[in-house]
Amino acid sequence: MPDLQVSALAAPTQAVSGERVPVSWTITNTGTAAATNWTDRVYLSRDEVLDANDVKLGSDVLFTGTLQPGASIEQQVEFTIPQTLSGAWRVIVATDAANQHYEYPNETNNILASGALDITLRDFPNLRVTALTTPLDTASSQPVEVVWTVTNTGQGPTSCRSGRTTSICRRTPCWTPRTSASASSTTPATSRPARAMSAA
Incomplete structure (x- = not known):
């Protein structure tokens, strides 16, 4: 055998x-x-x-x-x-x-x-929303612009996979430690609020 x-x-x-x-x-x-x-x-x-x-x-x-x-x-x-x-x-x-x-x-x-x-153990990122700007007044059925800043307060970079929200979003593809990235989104005022942007 x-x-x-x-x-x-x-x-x-x-x-x-x-x-x-x-x-x-x-x-x-x-x-x-x-x-x-x-x-x-x-x-x-x-x-x-x-x-x-x-x-x-x-x-x-x-x-x-x-x-x-x-x-x-x-x-x-x-x-x-x-x-x-x-x-x-x-x-x-x-x-x-x-x-x-x-x-x-x-x-x-x-x-x-x-x-x-x-x-x-590797260094991990820590993403935080450090600033958020919304308009003071909105009109029904009109676009609303929401701008936020995400800061990586961790010691490691993100893996650069795409983030996603419920609306159009523009941001840099990757954040390194201790740096920030801004994103803006325009959605109809009658739609659901945008979810927090995720990046893994």
Whole structure:
């Protein structure tokens, strides 16, 4: 029968939350029969033991093909570190994670942990509406101009994804830390008030 093992694992020693990191590993078939089509999974763990407290990274890594006895293959994938993680972690790779191959009595050798990975928490933005101007008088069925200023008071930039309101809005595409951007909107006076502009 086949016996799949993670025979080598390479992962960075430092990372920043929210960033992508490369992880590579080698799978060796130390059994007596060929192995075909299995699933690998990659986790972040506080220790070297895979359990329910660990954080799965990305999607399953599927191998489609045949690995003969004594042969090895290498996998390399980039994963995104979750934005809220920090501290000391380890990368764990589990091969044949979906138990597609019967490997008894060698079912316990499918996991390998990396050395320590120190994750630093990224800087986050903090968007605030710091100024708002509306007209003092309006007339029914006439356009109303609303102008507001958004300031990023956080330490990190926004990700530059588009914001949206219930009306036409003009603004700069991205705000860096400690800077402001102004936007204006014109809506009919009888329409619903514009929602706050969002930017992630």
